[in-house]
Amino acid sequence: MLRNSPPDEADIGALRRRATRLRRHMLTMARGQGQGYIGQGLGIADVLAALYFHELRYDPHNLAWADRDRFLLSTGHYSIALWAALAEAGIIPVEELATYGADNSRLEMSTLDTTPGVEMIGGSLGHGLGQGIGQALGLRLDGSEARVFVELSDGEMQEGSTWEAAMSASHFRLDGLVALIDCNGIQADGPVVLDMEPVADKWRAFGWETSEIDGNDMAAVADALADARARNGKPKAIVLRTLPGKGVPRIETSEKSHFFRVDVAQWDGIIAEFENSVGASQ
């Protein structure tokens, strides 16, 4: 059963508060490590909040439920955001977040599928979309209505396998497949090194029903996800323009960095800045 469609104002307010909680979890986790992919995590927080607390059908107490919607995080290094969402969703204990990136922790800096709630091993970029297609084909063979959501990134589109997958999804008419393309403008070597624009036109040309939105505008995210429910023979792509570090002005305005390192002592200031901006916006 799908939840409210389209989400009303109360839903949007609740989802914004969820996103704030996800960001708070992430900042706490990054503080413990003093470093990490916090910029990407903060940028994708609104999308994960909308997915896990509105759009996805899943049962936190029965992760193997065959008809669950799947969420595949192809960018495994965004794991900090996924752990926050899985904890908030009741799939892993909130207390476990403190182990993020530590030796023997299940909450690795890059996702492994041995952690509950993880649908694929992310991190070798260009792997997610093809695996999502396979899952969608399998679900269709079983007559399941479950959908498959695959997050990927702007830099990841440079991997040729992304386009191998993109052309096959429209060929197979996988209308239960939704690609969430996080365009945050950064990759390992800094600002996106190979011009990927126009991103939305590329996906349209590959046969995807494509929308392009501000990925940090909760109402826009929720609406786009609701639109993507249409079973019209086409896979859906949502191009998300996100701001790395969203919610923490000091990270938002820092030199755009793939991997964020801060002195442990500076984390108090960063978290205070985040709480101030939360207070100002609510």
Add this chain to the structure above:
Amino acid sequence: MSGAAVEAGRTLAMGQDEAVGSGRSSVDAPFGRALARLGKARSDIVGLTADLGKYTDILPFRDAFPDRFFNVGMAEQNLVAVAAGLARSSKVPFATTYGVFATRRAYDFVAIALAHSNLDVKIVAGLPGLTTGYGGTHQAIEDLALMRMIPGLTIIDPCDATEIEAATEAIAEHRGPVYMRLLRGAVPVVLEPGYRFEIGKARRLREGTDIGIVSTGFMTERALDAADALRKQGISAGVLHVPTIKPFDAEAVAEFAAGVGRVVTAENHVVVGGLASLVVEALFDRGIARKVTRIGLPDRYIECGAVPTLQAKYGLTTQAMIQTIAGSETAA
């Protein structure tokens, strides 16, 4: 060379005929037929290919179960990724392409998307070793070595039609990723009716004392013929067939080697990283000192040409094998 021979050579060079196993009865498309039979019994089996359905014998499955067959086009990374996704949806995918593409092109996907998660995907790879005259682009001469490095991947190099059929059934039952070399088209029947294939098990097909030939893939056919010919020359040669490259039956190899004077390995693959290396490791680990003669391909790219010509040039034919073994025996 006569015009007809040139003509025949040209056809073979185009990769239309592997010309494996002359003089024995054969079965047409044993893999595809076995898969179609399995598909009838098991609805979880699905088929995939990357624009090589016709050339990897999977069409009998496609024709029987069109809804469970997916051709992803010339995109081997996506072939493996899609197969991985299907496996996560409780399907057992059989994905076919040529060995060169499954290994060299899709390696990261096999290693990470499949093997790291121990997913139930079976890759069936055409044109193993020197079975095409298409040259280095199409000859998977180092696939066993490459795939051996992937943890948890089961690797099969079947000998004949009987074994391909049995192995297709066995790998469908087996939980976990598999890479199986394919012999396509009219595949000879070599192994005797009582032969039983089991993943991870080597089988002694001939007993002998002077020479112990450890062979895999279609080289076992030639090893059997060579052993029979050598016997007439007064050389007692045993044959141990090792269809499973991983997990490797090191115990059986060691026991076999301990009972012979010299060891010969025979593989349709480069002589580094594959069967020969596995045999040497098995013997060394157990302190069994035997001289090992390695029959297989050199560590170089092979040119284009007719398959029989190339196999003779690179020592894979029965005749070449007899000469190599008899020569090494004389030298000893």
